[in-house]
Every structure is written in structure tokens, then in C-alpha cells.
Amino acid sequence: MTEERDPKLSRRYRELGAEEPPRELDQAILAAAHRAADRAHAPLVAPAGRHRWYFAFGAAAVLVLAVAITVQVEQRPDAEALLPPTASVPPERVDRFDTPAEKENKAQAEPSKPLADAGPPPARERRKAPAQQAAPAASPPAEVKPQAAEAARADRLEARQQQAPAVEPQNTQAPAAPAPASRAFASAVALPPERLLERIAELRKEGRHEEADKALEEFRKQYPDYRISEEMLQKVERKK
């Protein structure tokens, strides 16, 4: 410590009094702390009483996503089968999956599905060899990759959209009303604080002051030790 205390100054300061918070205030704060601890790990932004929904719907969203991806992976070979041979899996990979008997069967079935041969084996065959299915699933052909990523993104988006109404159930009753700030904030919770402030500033700019007020309040709850710059404060606080 580079600074020294002045004993006389300290003594005089102590003489100002040793006030303490009232007992009822202590009790109220401790009760709130106990309630919060009982609720396990509460999410950062949701108001009290809604916490458990985050976890329930979070889990549901993960499940939906997992199922969607599985279905996507299962269906992918069929989609690939429709592509021209050059855009699909190299022939040697097909050979790796096909036993001679299967090849024979395929040759017999050729007239009925002429394009199927060009692609990888259908999902049911890959299910028979689970150890081998990882490779094609993990590295689909280059042309298909962006589609799969897009589909996965769409799934995630869908899962989020399913989650959002559950977080703020009252929103479903008034779909035409603008989304409340808490909802917007909840969806933006993964953003860094600077981005969140920018979003609040945008709300303010658009004249959505109530939403901005709520979002700012949520922000301050989530980041109580975050120091908002003067410049940003001008943008996010309601002007008097």
C-alpha cells in the first residue's frame, strides 16, 4: 500500500459514528439471498418466477436440435443421390460400403432407381454399419456442406423461436404488440455488454423508451459492475 492513513484523521472519522443497517433490512437481504440460492443457478436476466422455464425449454430445444440433426444426417444420402455423379461421393467410398451381394442387388434394382447408384448407400445400410457411418456424416460432399450448415442454423433458429414464447408467455396473448425489452434482451443475452448497450441505444433511438428502460434495468442487473461510458450513457438513458 503506497498511501498512509493519518491516525488523527481516522480517529475523527470514526467519531462520526458507527451506524449500521436496520435489522429488518438485514433480514430482507438475507432472505432474498436464501431464496436465490434455493433456486440453484438462476439465469442472468429473467425476472423471478420464470427461471425454471429457461432450463425446461433449454433442454427441450437441445432435444429438438439433436433430433433434427440426426434426421438431417439420416436423410442426407437420399438428397445426395439426386445430385449428379460428379458432385457426389467418390466411387471408392461407395465400394467401401457395398458388399458384392449388395452390389448385385443394386444392379438388379438399377432400372427402377437409376440415380441412386451414384450416391452413397442409403441410410438403412449405413445404420447396419454404425462404425463406418461417422466418416461420411462428418464430411459430407463440399456442395452439400453449406446446405447442411444452413439447415442446422435453421433448426437452431426454430428451436430458439420455440423457446422464446415460453420465456415470456404473456407475449403470445398479444402478438401484434412490440416485443418487450426483456424478451429482446433475453435473446441477446449471449452478446457482449457493449453490443447489448448498442441495442438499447437503438431502442432508444427508435423511441421505444419503455423497452429501452427495461433492457437497461436488466443490463444493470446482469452487469452491476460494468461501467457505462458517459458517451454511451447519453445514448441509453432516457433524456429528461
Next chain:
Amino acid sequence: MLAYRGGDARAFETLYGRHRARLFRFVLRSIKVRALAEELYQEVWMRVIEARASYKPSARFTTWLYTIAHNRLVDHWRRGGLSLVSLDDHDAPSSMPDPAHHAEAREALARFAEALERLPPAQREVFLLHEEAGLTVPEIAAATGSNEEAAKSRLRYAMTKLKAALADD
């Protein structure tokens, strides 16, 4: 705080017991009205509870706590503009038996309190963080979002002015 973040409510009780009086006095002497001070004090602790999940032990809990208190005070000042609690809100110190001495000491204390009240808010806050909360200059700088030089300079100015008030004793 980490234990409380993990769900141990008794850990919070320990923390609270350790910091309650000092934080309360810091808030009380930073703003004028006791009722407001109580409200703000409660608000600071509520923020601590709400933000427990985001707490990162990168600094001492004390610094984190007073950073939150500082932010709440700044919000408060921005809303209204407040000064230190007035002497009328204080009970006279009880350990002064001699009436003459009592009157003299009261007067000296009043001068000190007045000098403290007259300090610019930033200097007063730095002094309170140092004297009441026991923060070091680097911790004060971290809690108030300033640099160490500024914090040190503010503390020096504050102490010089308060010592001058004591010199009149």
C-alpha cells in the same frame, strides 16, 4: 462469493456479516437522506445476489462490491445530485462525558463532518473507500473506474482538506 454462487446460502451470510456495516456507512455518508441510503444499500446487495452467476474472482470481493456500490451511487447522483448526509441525521457520539469537552468535541466533529461534506463527490468517495472500506489506491482506481494516479491525487487532496479542518481543533 464462489461458494454462494455454488448455492451455499450460508457463505452469503458470512460475506454479508463481514461487509454490511462498512458498506452501509459508505453509502450513508455518500448521500444525504438515510431512507435513500437504506434503499440504495439494499439495491447494492440485490445486485450482488442477482449477479452472482457472473461473478468472476478476478479481483477481491470487496473491490467488486464497492464497484457495484459506486455504480449505483453514480446512477443516483445522475438522477438527482446529492450531497453527504447532514450532521442533523447523526446521533452525537456517546463517549464524551464532560459537557465542556462534549460541546468542544461536538464542534470539532461538526467541522470535520462539514469538511467531509464540502469535499467534491469524487474526493469524498475516494476518502470513504479508503477510510471506511479499507481499499488500497489500486483497488479504489478499479472500483471507481479511474486510474491510480487520479485516485491517489484525489485521496491526497481529500486528506489535505480534512487535515486542515482538524488543524482548527
